[in-house]
Amino acid sequence: MTNTGRPEKTASDRAALEDRAYSKAAWRLLPFLFLCYVAAYLDRVNVGFAKLQMLSDLGFSDTVYGLGAGIFFIGYFLFEVPSNIIMHRVGARLWIARIMITWAVISAASLFVKTPTMFYIMRFLLGVAEAGFFPGIVLYLTYWFPAVRRSRMNALFMIGIPVAGVVGGPLSGWIMSAFQGVGGWSNWQWLFVLEAIPSALLGVVTLICLPDSIGAAKWLSEEEKRLLEANIQRDDAGKNQHSVSTVFSDLRIWKMAVIYFCCMMGLYGISFYLPTLVKATGVQSALEVGLLTAIPYACAVASMLFVARSSDRTGERRWHFAIPAALAGIGLFVSTQANTNVAVAMLALTVGTAGMLATMPVFWTYPSSILAGGSAAAAIGMINSIGNLAGFASASIIGWLKDVTHSTNAGIYCVSGALIFGAVLALLGKRQALNASRPVTG
Structure with a gap:
């Protein structure tokens, strides 16, 4: 063995x-990406608070509101x-900042x-503008962290959703x-206007500070870069790298899209109607509604x-997904039976929200554990885009049923059923399908 003059590194x-x-x-x-997602989600769902006054000011019905809230997801x-594929080609820094x-x-x-027409147009354009942000960040994290570490990294990014609720509820109520x-x-x-300012500022910071890849990170040593890049290459070696077009014929991807659609029925049912559900219990002050909506988030x-850490530690995915999804469906159903008992x-809303987001x-x-490169970019974008159509479906269905029945209960029953169906679907098929290759012990 050649002596290079440097001691060999031990396993430890x-x-x-x-x-x-x-x-x-x-x-x-992660802290920066988390802040970006807080701002993104706040801009996406603050229409739920605007609804408390906007409908009476403009004379909109609940059907108009539901269609407008949901048409975001058509764009x-x-x-x-296309947005995710462009980001894969031009780099995360430029594309995320643009978004x-x-x-x-x-x-x-x-x-x-x-x-109503102006409302629909603005919501559609907002959807076009934001398209690619969430799956783009999910894809970006695959450039840095191997599959066995990814659930916890995803969680640290995705807690932007509940934190947006914790911060955004009281903030929106105060405004x-x-x-x-x-x-x-x-x-x-x-x-x-006020809740758009953080997104604009963070977009400028993204353009200046976010590295496109491991190799572009000035804060890593050359040895650290080589190690992390080798880990990603080894992680990608066992994955499929199909052409983008073949992703659309992969039944595994379609199954994941259906499961995710069920989850998103729950997420957007909560996001767009949680203030309304809280107000229906008898709470009248906008500030009090905002403070109470912070509790579930x-x-x-x-x-x-907790769930992400447990899933990475054990390497188990299916039950870590299915149990929270089922609890979310049950929690939302129970919330409709509470009447005026705050x-x-x-x-019940806390159980529903906590379960859904977990x-x-x-x-x-899962998608990033079986695919790599351009096929992963296309698959993540496809799953997220189809899943997020549930935002259109849940908002439109709840709004229409409220106009018909004068209650949000029927719409929430649909959302609850979708979550439980998604939990069951995740448990079907091969046991290994949603499980990690090996657990992380650290």
């Missing part, structure tokens, strides 16, 4: 270097896969809505309470981190 030395490098990457990337669906700045401008411009009539604008107009932060309704980090370990 390599493990220590690897842990240090991944810790450095996680601390550099999202049409441009999701964030564009959606901030469109979200703020929603203050000019006067008619709705404090800004009515200021400068001649209604409170919902101020809501759209705060509990969801803990559930996401405590029972909030407990499914997401576990689910997104």
Whole structure:
């Protein structure tokens, strides 16, 4: 053996270097990506708070609101896969920055809505602008972290959803309470403008600071870069790298899309109607509604981190997905039976929200564990775009059924059933289908 003058690294030395490098990457990337997702999700769903005043100001029905809230996902669906493929080719830094700045401008411009048609157009354009952000970040994380570490990394990014609820609920409630009539604008107009500012600022920071790849990270040593790149290459070696077109004929991908559609029925049923559900228990103040909606989301932060860590530690995916999904469906159903009992309704909504959001980090370990490269980009975009059509379906169905039955209960029953169906579907098929190749012990 040739003596290079340097002692060979032991297994423990390599493990220590690897842990240090991944810790450095996680601390550099995840807090920032998390903040971006908080801003993104806040701009996407603040229409749920705007609804409390917007409908009466503009004379919109619940059907108009439901269609407008949901039509976001038509634009999202049409441009999701192309957006992810473009990001894979041009790099995350430029494309994510473009997405964030564009959606901030469109979200703020929603203050000019006067008619149902204008409402539909702005929501559609917001979906077009944001298309590719979430699956783009999911894809971006595959460039850095191998499959066995990915559930926890996904969780650290995706807790942006519940944190947006924790922060956004009280913030939106305060804006709705404090800004009515200021400068001649209604409170919902101020809501759209003020909550678009963080997205625009973070978009500029993304353009300056986000590295496109491991090799572009100035804060990693050359040895750390080589180690992380070797791990990703080894992780990709056993995956399929089909052409983009063959992704659309892969039955595994379609099954994942259906499962994700069921999950998103729950997520957007909660996101667009949680303020309405809380208000239906007898709470009238917009600020109180905002504070109460923070409770389910705060509990969801803990559930996401706990389930993701347990799933990575054991290497088990199916039950870690199915149990929270089923609990979410049960929780939402029970919330409709609480009538005006605020405590029972909030407990049920908390179980529903925490369970639903706990499914997401576990689910997104699967597509990136079986595909790589352009096929992974297309598959992640396809699954997310089809799944997010549930945002259109859930918002439209709940809004229409509320106009017909004068209650949100029938719509929530549909959402609850979808979540339980998704849990059952995830358990069908080969046991290995949603499981990691090996657990992470650290």
